[in-house]
Amino acid sequence: MTIKPLLDANAELTSGGAPGEPIVMSSRIRLARNLDGRAFPGWAKKAQRREILSACEKAVAQLPQMQNGTVLRLDDLSELERQVLVERHLISRELSQGEPSAGVIISRDQACSIMINEEDHLRIQVLRTGHGFDDIWKVIEAIDNRLETLLDFAFTAQLGYLTACPTNLGTGMRASVMLHLPGLVMANHMEKVIRAVNQMGMVVRGLFGEGSDATGSIFQISNQQTLGESEQEIIARLEHEAIGSIIEQEKNARALLLESKPEKIRDKIGRAYGILQNGHLLSSAEAMSHLSLLRLGIDCGFIAESWRGPIDRLLIEMQPGHIQLAAHESIESDMRDTARARLLREETRRIPPLDFET
Numbered sequence: 001m002t003i004k005p006l007l008d009a010n011a012e013l014t015s016g017g018a019p020g021e022p023i024v025m026s027s028r029i030r031l032a033r034n035l036d037g038r039a040f041p042g043w044a045k046k047a048q049r050r051e052i053l054s055a056c057e058k059a060v061a062q063l064p065q066m067q068n069g070t071v072l073r074l075d076d077l078s079e080l081e082r083q084v085l086v087e088r089h090l091i092s093r094e095l096s097q098g099e100p101s102a103g104v105i106i107s108r109d110q111a112c113s114i115m116i117n118e119e120d121h122l123r124i125q126v127l128r129t130g131h132g133f134d135d136i137w138k139v140i141e142a143i144d145n146r147l148e149t150l151l152d153f154a155f156t157a158q159l160g161y162l163t164a165c166p167t168n169l170g171t172g173m174r175a176s177v178m179l180h181l182p183g184l185v186m187a188n189h190m191e192k193v194i195r196a197v198n199q200m201g202m203v204v205r206g207l208f209g210e211g212s213d214a215t216g217s218i219f220q221i222s223n224q225q226t227l228g229e230s231e232q233e234i235i236a237r238l239e240h241e242a243i244g245s246i247i248e249q250e251k252n253a254r255a256l257l258l259e260s261k262p263e264k265i266r267d268k269i270g271r272a273y274g275i276l277q278n279g280h281l282l283s284s285a286e287a288m289s290h291l292s293l294l295r296l297g298i299d300c301g302f303i304a305e306s307w308r309g310p311i312d313r314l315l316i317e318m319q320p321g322h323i324q325l326a327a328h329e330s331i332e333s334d335m336r337d338t339a340r341a342r343l344l345r346e347e348t349r350r351i352p353p354l355d356f357e358t
Contacts, residue, residue: 003081006070007325011110012129013088014313022299023247024131025178025218025312028089029140029235032163032172033122033147036154040164041099041117049101049117056116059150060105065112065143074102080330083321089127094118112139119164120172122147129312131243133175133235141231160227170227175235177243178207182217182296183253184246190219193246201225202242216288216315221246258300266356269297276348281334282341287318294348302354314347 013026034040035055039048053073060066074082074095082096091104095118102117115123124147126140147153154162160170168174184190194204203224206214221242223234257265272293275282282290295311297303316322323336323343331339 002077003070003072003084006106006110007084007088009108009110011088012127013110014316021130023180023250024243025180026127026129027131027133027136027177028125028127028175029133029136030174030176031122031124031140031144032120032161032168032174033124033144033151034154034162034164035121036152038121038154041102041119041121042164044117046101049099052121053101053103053116055151056114056122057103057105059147060114060116062150063143063146065139066105066107066114068108069112070106070108072104072106074098074104075100080321080324084319084325087316087319087321091115092118092123095123112143114143120168122151131177133239137231137235167224168226171229171231171234173226173231173234174222175238176220176222177238179219179221179243179246179250180217180292180295181219181246181250182292183250183257185217186257187253189249189253190214193249197221197242197246200237200241202238215285216292218288218292218315254296254299265296265300266302269293269300269302270354270356273297273348273351273354276344277351278345279341281337282318282344283333283337284318284320284340287340287344288315291315291318291344294351297354302356303351307351310347314344318344 035052038044038052041049041052044052057071082091085091085104086093086096088110090106090110090113092115095102095104095115098118104113104115106113111128112126114125124140124143126136128136156162161172163169163172181190184193197204201224203222205220205222207216207218207220223238226234229237272290276290276294291311291314294303295308298305298308298311318340320336323339324330327339
């Protein structure tokens with residue numbers, strides 16, 4: 001397959017990066033940029049889209065951060081390959097389902113991907129495991145600064161960077177974190193948290209962004225406003241007003257549950273452990289839920305910390321596209337559930353018995 005060499009390489013989310021943290025699984029910054037004087041992708045004619053794709057590919061090829069990266073044109077990819085790239089957070093669902101003459105360039109470690117002709121001419125993304133906007137900003141700022149010397153970006157002093165959607169005007173930046181919040185979910189506090197985050201001008205989404213479900217108690221928190229604040233101000237507000245508060249609430253929810261209902265927590269984690277090691281039919285949602293509980297088991301000390309990386313990897317590799325890619329063909333839902341259960345049996349049977357005496 002076209003993307004097989006990419007998937008076989010070490011990657012930030014599956015093997016190359018440090019394991020995610022107990023609550024903050026990953027952090028991401030994305031910048032939207034457009035070429036001055038060119039129609040936005042949604043309005044551009046086919047010939048214009050091809051010209052934009054070619055110009056952007058040539059510019060990105062000159063970036064030191066993208067040397068030895070992978071250049072993919074969506075027209076050359078199967079629907080399954082596109083789905084796998086979405087599951088790895090390397091492209092958006094919008095790009096995977098979009099118009100012809102779109103592409104993506106992915107860095108060797110898959111920490112950086114640059115989409116071309118999605119909603120905007122360029123969507124630059126840097127994603128890292130764990131919690132760390134400072135390092136991500138340094139990388140993406142260097143990429144953005146270099147591209148600005150190679151391409152003429154659409155920008156005005158009054159509005160900032162011009163974008164296809166008015167909500168991205170200004171910095172064109174979206175900063176987000178992926179949070180694992182089983183404590184707040186079990187305590188039925190997520191609705192209150194989401195309301196509070198929305199009131200701050202931020203948004204809560206599921207694992208794959210807008211329109212996706214928060215399966216496995218995994219939530220994506222991001223800024224909504226991009227106009228009227230600098231990039232540093234947006235990041236600082238997200239960090240201090242939202243992320244820090246949610247992390248503290250999750251810690252408190254877990255502590256209260258372990259104190260008031262310790263056997264219920266142990267039972268949930270123990271059942272998940274048993275089902276993953278012995279199940280023969282597992283849907284994506286069910287597998288996500290059980291892997292989420294094993295991840296909580298690590299945080300509670302029932303499973304060794306060394307298993308955090310492998311479990312986070314399985315959260316990606318048990319997705320429908322990855323299961324079909326491993327089977328070398330598109331397969332029906334029930335066959336995927338069988339293949340997923342087989343994969344998870346093989347992987348989780350290596351986990352030692354749970355240590356509930358901790």
